[in-house]
Amino acid sequence: MSLSVSLTAIPGVPDIRNGDDLAAVLGDCLVRAGLPLKRGDILCVAQKVFSKAEGCIIPLTSVTPSAEALKYAEELNKDPRKVEIVLRESTRVVRAFRRPDQNEGTMICEHRLGFISANAAVDESNFGEEDAAMVLPPDPDASCARLQQDLSHRFDAEIGVVMTDTFGRPWRLGQVNVAIGLAKVPATIREQGNTDAWGRPLQVTEPALADEIAAASGLVVRKNGKTPAVLLRGLDWQPADSRGADILRKKQEDMFR
Incomplete structure (x- = not known):
């Protein structure tokens, strides 16, 4: 169980252009900042960076x-x-x-x-x-997977990648970062079948881990700060075969249609 985590906005990320190698660009920025990736790190990267590199303009x-x-x-x-x-x-x-x-x-x-x-x-x-x-990349999960594989290979460390975008929320003011693409990071953590601190069984508890990570990354990002990538370190998590769509509620469970 993680009792503390750190969030660091990666400095010095240049303006990304169509065709840029994101793994090379972000990897170089991490090295220059003295932040080589370690096993268990999670890199949160704004959707705009992927869209620029993939020509989605x-x-x-x-x-x-x-x-x-x-x-x-x-x-x-x-x-x-x-x-x-x-x-x-x-x-x-x-x-x-x-x-x-x-x-x-x-x-x-x-x-x-x-x-x-x-x-x-x-x-x-x-x-x-x-x-x-600008539009979203055609396959955010595939984009995350390429970045995750290249950076894991470069730093010899299994990491996770979350693609973030800023969404509003029904019945709540303001916007937060959410996860729209994933590589290795679980979309949710299923607590059903476990017990709470008093021994009572948990029946519906399922923390939205990927969205929690994405939202946390927004704490150190500024819209005018050109800091589209955030390193999250210290979280206790297990790699999973996950997709951004895993966090979407099934249409048959939509109570407001």
Whole structure:
């Protein structure tokens, strides 16, 4: 059981460009910072870094809005080209609304990967390009697996990797980092069948380990600080074959559909 952990934002990460070798870039940053990876370390890396390296940036000039996109754009006062990208990234629009105090409305969508988020995680900020939109990598788990394997080999230490993104939460203000891709890190820890401190059996307890790790990484990251990677050290965990989708609730268990 871990009684303490450390979180360190990795300094000196350069602006990532399409085609960059993330393992080489982040590995070099870790070495320069005197933080060679050790067995059991977990590296949390922002989604934007992966998307940049994998070329997941779409110039808005290349997008022709559909009739559906034009309809939503008019209702929500949004750029129809961005709406079109949101629709392409989504399997369904859960809800679209614009409050009287909003200049631009919001689309709550089910992303093709299963996540429910605003605007299907399509973003226009913090990646250094104008008149363009960024989308999630096509396979976040595969992206994490490549990084995990390369860094584990370089430092001769089995580590875990979590890809993070910032989501809002129903009925709660603000945003937190959540896990959208995993390599070796368990999505949850099943406590069912164990007992609490008084010997009572646990029936539903299942801590969301990957999201807890992702949220913790946000404590040392600043949006304007160019610190997209965080080293978490000291956590007691066991490697697992896991996927970001493992933390999604099954649709038949959705009580609000």
